[in-house]
Amino acid sequence: MxxxxxxxxxxxxxxxxxxxxxxxxxxxxxxxxxxxxxxxNDKIAFMNFGTFEVKETKERDIVDPKDSTNIIHAEPRKYVKFKGSKFLELR
The missing domain is CATH 1.20.5 (Single alpha-helices involved in coiled-coils or other helix-helix interfaces)
Incomplete structure (x- = not known):
C-alpha cells in the first residue's frame, strides 16, 4: 500500500x-x-486515465460482529469509486 x-x-x-x-x-x-x-458533479472523467464517481450505499441493518444478537442500523453514506480506463497501463 x-x-x-x-x-x-x-x-x-x-x-x-x-x-x-x-x-x-x-x-x-x-x-x-x-x-x-x-x-x-457526481462523475469526473480523465481521458485515457479513468473515471472518479460518487456512489452511495443503501440504508440497511447489519449484524454487530461483536454480538450477533445486536442489530445495527447503517445510514447511507457516500464514497468515491475509481474505474481505470482500458488505456491506463499499470506495470
Whole structure:
C-alpha cells in the first residue's frame, strides 16, 4: 500500500522537485480540487486515465460482529469509486 507521503516523494522525484513542501502543496491542491469538483458533479472523467464517481450505499441493518444478537442500523453514506480506463497501463 502506498501512503500519501510515498506519493509526494514519487511526485518529487518524477518531476525533479527538490522542495518536499512544494510537492506536498501541489498534491494537496490536486486532491482538494478533485474533492470540490466531486461535490459539484457526481462523475469526473480523465481521458485515457479513468473515471472518479460518487456512489452511495443503501440504508440497511447489519449484524454487530461483536454480538450477533445486536442489530445495527447503517445510514447511507457516500464514497468515491475509481474505474481505470482500458488505456491506463499499470506495470
Amino acid at each position: 502506498t501512503t500519501k507521503k510515498d506519493l509526494i516523494i514519487f511526485y518529487s522525484e518524477l518531476n525533479k522537485i527538490k522542495d518536499f513542501d512544494e510537492s506536498e502543496r501541489r498534491i494537496e491542491r490536486f486532491i482538494n480540487t478533485l474533492s470540490e469538483a466531486l461535490k459539484l
